[in-house]
């Protein structure tokens with residue numbers, strides 16, 4: 361404002377000088393005007409310059425204000441440390457958060473003392489994905505803070521509320537979450553640490569997202585000291601689904617197989633390897649699980665049996681640079697274009713890596729680290745014919761009367777692999793279920809495509825159990841990614857969770 365006022369003052373002063381005609385006759389005034397015509401032109405130019413400057417400053421300020429009101433204010437209000445948010449909360453009752461099927465996941469009740477209290481009817485079940493509003497805002501509560509504290513109710517009613525000193529009702533947020541599926545996933549993970557993610561492959565909608573250990577958002581204030589103290593061992597506040605980094609184990613063989621097909625489009629079908637339960641690659645010994653001898657294998661059987669030695673053999677033939685490029689197309693080492701908190705998955709193999717690191721990496725060990733969300737995105741991309749959809753959790757917002765205020769549409773992250781390559785991998789992943797490590801899923805009435813994993817994470821051979829997959833293979837409706845920390849094999853601990861989720865979502 362300071363600069364604007366200065367500009368105005370200048371104009372006023374200049375105008376006063378120009379229009380000074382008092383005290384002399386009209387003639388002399390005209391004459392002097394002619395005499396001074398050169399000066400006047402100079403003066404006019406100056407006025408124009410100043411006018412332009414003022415107009416530009418004014419437009420900049422209008423632009424800034426509009427930008428502030430439209431976008432920046434949303435950012436600022438979503439910032440958990442913002443005072444203006446508190447002022448909004450004085451005028452608006454924070455809206456509700458719903459599942460896709462209309463179950464209340466978060467609501468505000470006003471107590472007898474007039475104080476608003478945020479209530480989460482499902483206690484711990486949705487704690488990471490829905491988040492909380494105290495002790496640093498997280499989850500959907502954070503992402504949608506602005507709409508939740510904005511009322512699109514009838515303006516007259518809002519005005520009346522203001523006069524009466526009543527609060528207006530904030531907009532409601534409808535998520536993409538399936539409340540039943542979330543509860544099944546939560547229950548199925550039991551007392552294990554780990555995470556479960558379910559996506560709709562052709563839209564990227566997040567259907568379920570569970571992380572354990574968890575906490576109760578209803579009592580997070582009282583529990584806070586204990587939760588923070590426990591952070592080292594349990595980290596219940598961390599959303600493992602999007603922020604937990606794990607070695608991918610054998611689920612990563614899907615990536616290795618895709619790269620092998622891309623490098624050998626006409627000959628991958630004639631790949632063969634004889635597994636003796638163990639093999640050595642430039643002095644690096646790779647064992648199969650339990651040193652099982654898998655015998656004669658093609659590429660499909662190598663994946664179905666999850667043969668480490670065969671995949672190490674494949675890895676030795678791969679072009680490391682193009683493998684890295686493929687992984688980066690699948691969003692390893694990349695910022696995900698999502699609105700929720702997450703960590704980047706890591707793929708560190710490059711041409712400087714030695715054979716030891718190479719054979720470990722292609723079987724999902726080595727330095728590669730992945731979030732359960734990222735692994736779900738890989739499964740969903742294959743399910744969706746090679747096109748990756750960006751995961752999202754908010755479907756739309758509504759005002760108190762049920763009218764839609766804002767809708768969120770699916771966004772594509774592009775075609776990552778060709779449809780025919782996705783189809784070949786799908787065939788292999790179906791073989792994992794037909795005659796491989798995911799066989800217990802073959803009793804369902806529809807075909808499932810998937811890959812198990814047992815990711816070793818310490819020298820004693822303790823492993824995280826993994827499963828990624830989707831169903832029905834023919835027309836995929838759901839893709840899942842499951843990790844159970846320190847449990848054992850994927851077949852034994854992750855596959856049963858996938859089975860319960862498929863049954864809940866698709867039937868027997």
Ligand SMILES: [Zn+2]
Pocket residue numbers: 635636637638648652653654655666667668669670
């Ligand atoms: Zn083997």
